[in-house]
Amino acid sequence: MTEGYGKMGMPAFVSTKAGVKGLVDAEITELPRVFRYPPSTLSNNKPSDISGLNLTVPIIDFGEINNERNIIVSKIKDAAENWGFFQVINHCVPLSVLEDIKQGVRRFHEEDPEVKNKYCSTDVNKRFVYNNNIDLLRSSRMNWRDSFVCYIAPDAASPDEIPVACRDAVMEYSKHVMDFGALLFQLLSEALDQIGGLQVLHKDYWVDVTPIHGALVVNIGDFMQLITNDKFSSAEHRVRANRDGPRISVACFFSSNLFPNSTVYEPIKELLSDENPAKYRYMTIPKYTAGYLAGGFNGKSHLSTFRI
Secondary structure, X not given: OEOOOOOOOHHHHHHHOOHHHHHHHOOEOOOOHHHOOOXXXXXXXXXOOOOOOOOOOOEEEOOOOOOOHHHHHHHHHHHHHHXXXXXXXXXXXXXXXXXXXXXXXXXXXXXXXXXXXXXXXXXXXXXXXXXXXXXXXXXXXXXXXXXXXXXXXXXXXXXXXXXXXXXXXXXXXXXXXXXXXXXXXHHHHHHHOOOOOOEEEXXXXXXXXXXXXXXXXXXXXXXXXXXXXXXXXXXXXXXXXXXXXXXXXXXXXXXXXXXXXXXXXXXXXXXXXOOOOXXXXXXXXXXXXXXXXXXXXXXXXXXXXXXX
């Protein structure tokens, strides 16, 4: 067993470029201090034992989208308003594509360190970046994970910029997930027309997002909460560490371009009235992103900065 990792600071960890997997491969016996969060910063919300409360993250079946569109839109509206999270089954992304992207991610992270180090960077302007935490130099603590970021639109990474281990899987998955995103935004837009009335934090309880084979988990997020003027909810969420083995997550963020642009976003005017005035100031995506990163990825919403 390798000793002496317990007091490892952030500069020392970053300099290894080995990531969390490197620590696991080294068979460390003590968690480095940069991964230990003070008890005072941990959640005060109620524990995850919700037996008897009948709390389940909504599951929405897209299989009958052509015949039951209004019903599906109604379910999306309810989930977006009350949960900010839901799972989608029978969507347009083939199960084979979902399996391929998970295996592609696994292959990359299991590459030799010399291969991964070619992509190791904290430069958020690169189209493909591998690192442990993108906020390495801003946080006092780090998350127990390794990750890579790959831009697929509007200025997508070229094939040559994507590692061979995951190149084909990323490019194929990107095409399908963009189609899914386009459909999802159509349905969310229709849900807004009905104005009238993973763990996810729901009513002060942490609720497990039970994995469903082939399902896609949808997170509404801060941006949607802002432009819908709190009509849709951005839910706080977290991932609990486990001893069962590595957990692979492939997250796709549908948002405006993070690179410098001056597009202004604010609550949709058609949703506002004398009884429901704007609750947020305008923002730009770069301004929001800069503030969010400055917070050190603490898992909290950054919306309060823009709330009126």
